[in-house]
Amino acid sequence: MTNGSAGGISSETDIIGTASEIIKDRLYFATLRIRPKSSVRSHYFSIDDEFTYEHFYSDFGPLNLASVHQYCTKLNKKLNNPSLAHKRIIHFTKVDPKKRANAAFLIAAYSIICLKRTPEEAFRPLISGINTTHSFLPFRDASLGSSSYNLTLLDTLQGLHKAILHGFFDFENFDLDEYEHYEKVENGDLNWIIPRKLLAFSGPHSKSKIENGYPLHAPEAYFTYFRKRNVSTIIRLNKKIYDAKRFTDAGFEHYDLFFSDGSTPNDAITLKFISIVEQAKGGVAVHCKAGLGRTGTLIGAYLMKHHKFTAAEVIAWLRICRPGSVIGPQQNYLEEKQAWLWSLGDLHRIKDRSRNVPGFSAHSAVDLGTHNSYRYTVGENNNVEEEKEGEITQGDRLNEIKARRMQHHQQQQHHHTNLL
Known part of the structure; x- marks a missing residue:
């Protein structure tokens, strides 16, 4: 040989x-x-x-x-x-x-x-x-x-x-067909990062249509699946493309936490995001434009606080679930915020334990004096510069690539069908 x-x-x-x-x-x-x-x-x-x-x-x-x-x-x-x-x-x-x-x-x-x-x-x-x-x-x-x-x-x-240890992936019960179906842009372009808790998806539009070969989905396109999977809350991180009332009138909670495409959130936005997820009655569906950068970053922050993922571990898990997640400076942001997010998680867990211990003070165990993010308000976001109307941003380019992929797959399937 x-x-x-x-x-x-x-x-x-x-x-x-x-x-x-x-x-x-x-x-x-x-x-x-x-x-x-x-x-x-x-x-x-x-x-x-x-x-x-x-x-x-x-x-x-x-x-x-x-x-x-x-x-x-x-x-x-x-x-x-x-x-x-x-x-x-x-x-x-x-x-x-x-x-x-x-x-x-x-x-x-x-x-x-x-x-x-x-x-x-x-x-x-x-x-x-x-x-x-x-x-x-x-x-x-x-x-x-x-x-x-x-x-x-x-x-x-x-x-x-770490995801397996926390029950986010179970090989025996993983639904491969559902994963492959809904990750396709024509079927919603969505992925669960924490099953039944946090879902990342591409941003809905004002109406369902095909634009430059890319399927755009109106809010209503998601209602059936979200209800079936007990999603109660929508968080939008990009500028308003659809009216939030279309979700709220259908019984969903809807929140806006805007920061610019490709950028990182300030502490107030991160804290507000985590708080919304903590208080949600059901699953939380998060989107920006492509549902990759801003979406992955904030979902990652939640995982770091509540499940003590390192920045590298959370970036890895996000990309295994939803390839392309967390982009450019957002990676370094998660590294920089790791110690802070872990300390918030430690405090949260101590508070949970202290509820059943009379006279125990959580604040005596964790000193938050080194980080006064609780004093911020979302209105003080330093990334609030609105994206200009019609401006092509990172999310648009990523969606365009997904559209070309979809068209390529369809052409391959058509060619294969003709050969049979």
Whole structure:
């Protein structure tokens, strides 16, 4: 066999010897230049062209929750297939650093979800042996230009693991069909970040129509699904494109917390957002223009306060659920606010406990003197410069890319149908 790898490997024995061993004598991960042939002793497979990331700009991953679920299902079938029972199974990937990072993410996600390993345990085999000289390309945001924030492979695993610990993802009960249906722009372009609690979606418009190939949905288009999923509250972060009364007249609560596209919220907006979510009777649906940047940032802040995600973990989880979330300076904003949000969460939990302890003072346990955000009002938002009418902003460009994607998929399906 003449298989070339990152290290010039030429035999099956060499491939196994330098591959990452995930399950002893059974499951491996390898980086190879040439596709090897399966043998009596080994079964090779690759997902590089099966599970692909739909990028906005220079972003390339991590792959989304649907891909994670499908990969785990695929690998479980291989491991339980009687015809492969006595074979070593090798998931191989290309030398292409982007494909390699996504492939490594999937097999490590499998280790966490199905083998019940910690992120560190899942990550360790991937950086052992020959792999120590071939690091994994960090993931980046969906913005134009150079990246200001690296999201490492380990970050993505830690974000996924923490989400599982908090019950946000259950492999056995995950509804793959619903996820794939509603993430499509023509079906609402929405994703749950915290099931039954927080949903991110693309901003509704004044009426349902197709504009430049992109489906725009009126508020009414969401009513049936929101009621079915017990969504009680809508939070709008972008300028007014539809009349909020259309939601409130239908029995939903509606709030406006505007800040400019691509920017970060001030503390008053962040506190108000978290307060609304805390007090909501049901699920909360959050949108800006594309439902990625501003939306992801504030949902991330809630997760950091209430579930003590690190900034990197929350960015990772948001992007696994809804690729493209949290963009540019919003990434650094979450890093900068991490300690503050954690302290707010600590205070919140102490207050909850103190309700049942007579004479206990929560304020004696946590000193908020270093951060006086409670004194702010939403009206003091320093990002209140209104977007000019007709101005093309980051959200518009991201929606345009989604529209082109949808048209491309439809053309492919039409071509495939004609071939049948």
